[in-house]
Amino acid sequence: MAAAVPIAIRTAFVLGSTSEVAKAICRELAGRGCQRFHLVARNGEANQQLATELQHRFGASVSTETTDLLADAALEPARRPEVGEFDLYLITAGSLGDAELARSDAAEALRITAANYAGLLPWLTAIATPERIARPGRLWVFSSVAADRGRPSNYHYGAAKAALTAFCEGLLLRCHGKPFAVRIIKAGFMATPMTVGKAPLELCASPESVARDLLRRPNRRAIEYLPWWWSPLMLLIRLFPAPLASKL
Template sequence: MPPLVPIEIRSVFVLGSTSFIAKALCRELARRGCHRFHLVARNDEANQQLANELQQRYGAAVSTEQTDLLADAGSQSGPRSEVGEFDLYLITAGSLGDAELACMDAAEALRITSANYVGLIPWLTAITIPERLARSGRLWVFSSVAADRGRPSNYHYGAAKAALTTFCEGLLLRCHGKPFAVRIIKAGFMATPMTVGKLPPVLCASPDSVARDLLRRLNRRGIEYLPWWWLPLMWLVRLLPAPIASML
């Protein structure tokens, strides 16, 4: 069976590589012929487990790097290493944090903001240098449907994702007419151990299905919702009057 990924996608840089969606995408890319990965995450042990799997199961060349987005947020010099040259830059880093604690503790609120937005800026800045934007390449950034409207249950997370979306939309427009493509994914709920028993299964897509959806439209750029039905659903959510929205 021939590789399903075009030959130009032969290397991938992943920030947030221990997330469920990152692991699903890495496995699917490796299965379809991608052979070089650089995995960046906070949990070095879990990151190495994924690296070993990609090496042993698919024969991929894999390097790993440990980072702390809270430290990156306070850094004046950017990431601790160069991002290097890759065909695809995948950003899936983020954390829900403790939403209840963040309502009372400014430190937790800042941690959520750093993990989902501020800590990503040094990496995104290092990726989107003018020389790279002038060449063919891809940047896929995972935001969230939580960015579309503030909710009383997790508004710190939603605000951080909204800031990330706006930042990346600027990058998207900056790349208009250039060969470098920016793709912003507003993902809905994922079927992971964190959501089992907490959310209706019908609203939770599997990371594997989301990965396959992304790779079906490999050259797409712009903002998109995954699964697709989150687009009309969030359109309705934005129209809800405040008394109803306050119950979300």
């Protein structure tokens, strides 16, 4: 754990808190002086385990909440979640889903869309109010390099992440000149259970290294690739002609 460095993130709201990258970011934040967390995830037991760790290891104040993004996307009328007041809103929720099944099963295609985009809309709408963006704060949203180009192997996931990226880019531009900073992270492969067997190990960054990279510049507002070398790599991939791209 890095030595504590004073930064202006003392409270954090985390949606998708049981993801490996969220847990790494929470630990890094707590080690740097973040004192209060609200953790939102579908798996209540795993969420409580992280809460207990942050409380006992770092002395943080932690509250938890369970939600199902698939249900959030289907509610009519859409609910407005309570998101409270925090220095940082971190959105890491998402799921690859079953790409093979989604090719023939519209229900699975909709589940992937809900988990990676539609189910996040009630939360993002509740966060990005006119009152909140007029005050200092941060919104960090994890998208994916899969948003940059359709791939035959997981185009439902990529399409959902592309929609999330476009939506959050609109928020980023809406907040231009305002105290509230929006940051969109196009993450490449990470060494997590979600990518086991799906990505070469040499292309996988650790969640801990991603957390440290983010906190080197906690006030940044941008669309960025993590690790950085995904930016030139995805530029190259976007230039691939269709016959080559079809092999991705």
